[in-house]
Amino acid sequence: MEKQNSPTRSVERALDILECFLHKKEMILLEIAERTGLSSSTVLRILNALQEHDFIVKNPQTKKYHLGSKIGWLADMIPSESYDELKKISRPFMAxxxxxxxxxxxxxxxDGNSKLCIESVDSTRELRQVVKVGSRHDLLRGAAGKVILSYMDAEDRKKVLDGLAFDEAIFEKVRERGFALSLGEREEGLCGLAVPVIDKNGKLMATISMSGATARFENNLAEKEAEIVRVGKEISARWQNR
Known part of the structure; x- marks a missing residue:
């Protein structure tokens, strides 16, 4: 029988702590302890070890912990072969x-309870949304997250929302219109549109998003909506017929 203080158990506890940040970007010690069911002293000991290796960083002002740079470096090293064909099909339309x-x-x-950016074509404008390839973001804010949630199984969506009050009509509307619109949900002053990429079985494979400063993005919004919906359908068709 495995002992509670075994090396394997310590690794499991460290992973439990890291997984907390899939749901929230910053947390104080007590919140992490509550989410993991571990004692504050155990959490503190593991957090200190993770900080030494840059997996976790503590903000000295707020006393909150967040993921460190080492996590991003590891994410960039994840093999992307499984997405190569999807990126190859999508890239010309994105460009x-x-x-x-x-x-x-x-x-x-x-990507679980998150969305993973696997490709990006960046604007040359000064005011824009910076999203790095390989970065993960929660599903609760922004147009892309709204699309992914809309095409989830209802039970899986309920688990991700974790008791938060969301009107199912929002997700029905996204599926009916074929796109999601976000006005300052991820970041104040930014606007976004996103559309689904669907496989031949009707399953969501990915989402294409376009984002920019609200002040300029709302110009020609109807045209942008029509354009990105067309692109989503084109990519879906190419993916289904590959």
Whole structure:
């Protein structure tokens, strides 16, 4: 029988702590302890070890912990072969959207309770949304997250929302219109559109998003909506017929 203080158990506890940050970017010690069911002293000991290796960083002002730079480096090393074909199909359409509107275009795939950016065509504008390839973001804010949630199984969506009050009509509307709109949900002053990429079985494979400063993005919004919906359908068709 495995002892509670065995090396394996210590690793499991460290992983439990890291997984807490899939749901929230910053937390104080007590909140991490509550989420993991571990004692504050145990959590503190493991957090200190993770800080030494740059997996966790503590903000001295707020006393909150967040993921460190080492996590990002590891994420960048994840083999991307499984997404190569999807990126190859999507890239020309993303480049065309970027060339026309000079806004940030991102390709996200569902990744547990998060969305993972696997491709990006960046705007040359000063005011824009910076999303790095390999970065993960929660699903509760932004157009891309809304699309992924909309195409989830209802029970899985309920687990991700974790008791938060969301109107199911929002997700029904996204599926009916074929796109999601975000006005300052991820970051104040930024606006985003996202559409699904669907496989031949009707399952969501990815989402294409376009984002930019609200002040300029709302100009020609209807045209942008129509354009990105067309692109989503084109990519879906290419993916289904590959």
């Amino acid at each position: 065309a959207l970027n060339e026309k509107w000079n806004e940030d275009i991102h390709l996200f795939v569902p």
